[in-house]
Amino acid sequence: MCQQKECEFKMTGWINKITELKRLCEVGDIQSIIDLGKSYMSGAFGIIDAKEAVTLFNRAADLGSIDGMRCLADIACEDRDIESQIVWLRRAAKARCELSALELANLLMENLFSGQQN
Numbered sequence: 001m002c003q004q005k006e007c008e009f010k011m012t013g014w015i016n017k018i019t020e021l022k023r024l025c026e027v028g029d030i031q032s033i034i035d036l037g038k039s040y041m042s043g044a045f046g047i048i049d050a051k052e053a054v055t056l057f058n059r060a061a062d063l064g065s066i067d068g069m070r071c072l073a074d075i076a077c078e079d080r081d082i083e084s085q086i087v088w089l090r091r092a093a094k095a096r097c098e099l100s101a102l103e104l105a106n107l108l109m110e111n112l113f114s115g116q117q118n
Helices: 002-026 030-042 050-062 066-078 082-094 098-114
Strands: none
Touching: 002 030, 030 050, 030 066, 050 066, 066 082, 066 098, 082 098
């Protein structure tokens, strides 16, 4: 019985956290949008929904979030979509993210020396 109550407590906590994140997302809280996207991507609340995560990261990026842009660049990298990765790293670099500028330069140099043009 104790294990069941512990599971119910954890489930209630997750539901409350998801509900709160969604509420904050509705009012445009960028960090909550990122956090919910990462939660969907990782399955932190027992739900993996990559499509919803990408939607949330795009929303955050549209609001000017460098984290959102970098999350989209990471997803593009995992998908081996170099063109999209370059787009998102370039946007983050233009938003003054030095790390993205360095990653973009490295990616462009790698592609230059491997014969790919972007």
